[in-house]
Amino acid sequence: MAGIEAMNSGPAIAVDERGGDMRFVVSGRWTAPHAAEVERLAAMLLEEARGGGSVRIDISEIGRLDTLGAWVLDRTRHELGDRGQRADFVGARPEHQTLLDEIAYRGFQEPSRAKNLHIVDFLVDVGRTVVEVGKDFVRGVSFLGEVVAALVVVLFNPRRFRFPALVHQLEHIAFRGVPIIALISFLVGAIVAQQGIFQLQRFGATPFVVDLVGILILRELAVLLTSIMIAGRSGSAFTAEIGSMKMREEVDALRVMGLDPVQVLIVPRVLALIIGLPLLTFLSMMSALLGGGLVAWVYGGISPEIFLARLQGAIVLSTFLVGLIKAPFMALVIGLIASLEGLAVQGSAESLGRQVTSSVVKSIFMVIVVDGLFAMFFAAIDY
Secondary structure, three states: OEEEEOOOOOOEEEEEEEOOEEEEEEEEEEOHHHHHHHHHHHHHHHHHOOOOOOEEEEEEEEEEEOHHHHHHHHHHHHHHHHOOOOEEEEOOOHHHHHHHHHHHHHOOOOOOOOOOOHHHHHHHHHHHHHHHHHHHHHHHHHHHHHHHHHHHHHHHOHHHOOHHHHHHHHHHHHHOOHHHHHHHHHHHHHHHHHHHHHHHHHHOOHHHHHHHHHHHHHHHHHHHHHHHHHHHHHHHHHHHHHHHHHHOOHHHHHHHOOOOHHHHHHHHHHHHHHHHHHHHHHHHHHHHHHHHHHHHHHHHOOOHHHHHHHHHHHOOHHHHHHHHHHHHHHHHHHHHHHHHHHHOOOOOHHHHHHHHHHHHHHHHHHHHHHHHHHHHHHHHOOO
């Protein structure tokens, strides 16, 4: 009998080697306060058992055993098994066996992952992404149906519509969004005009910057910039508000009270977006044209009178209407995505943050997709 180490109150191990098998008697307190000594004794056990046959770990003499001690013992048993040595616990008291079983059930090692070719992993990720996109599309169409149904109910029963909520959302979306939309559009219009003048003056075509600024801003940039700003500003707010209500179970409380959450929460927000986004788009157009005209005057020597006269010849009514026609559809997409992501929030702050991020990313992506689809449509009908 060779004693490894024993302490009256601390952990200890004694080893008994008979034939090809080894028996380790574990005793003392295998608890968290003795963590350093427990780890040292476990390492010594592995070293003593090296090169031997099967190992039996007798834990009948253990005074106290907590989660840390059970975890170290179970880990040691697994490490012996990885070396090809069979290891078993013997003499465990019922309470100790329960703890060991729980530790073994939970596991402490990451499961080994099958090694696949990189191309296989790539194809798996692509397939999983396609499936998720398909599911999101189905959920979006289904949610659109719910919103349309709620709108029909409100139209046939106007008393159920919450007009103050619509006004409140319009204030937040349109009125309070005016400064940032006007500023960003003014700066973008100025930048487009400056870059256009810089490039066109090499060809002696500086006056054509008016055509560039007018057509580009009215048809594409104004509505696109406004939609992206609204997706980041109001869309994220919708998701956070509805998600917070979902976390506090206020959405479920509305259902218990006999109210439809879509009518109460979603319809006013979507309608406010559909009304407010075209108004902000018009403001964006005017601000961007103002910025472009100012830069054309200062940087390109094009007076405001010449700028306005050439702008009238460069654009037609359809150029102005194209941007405004896109705005309600983009507003509908932003409202649906923001509301759907808000309703998908679970009961944690991490889930709320994840859904808000997803809402902004998906909204901006879909705004660009919708803009591209409209561009192809208007080009096909020569509008």
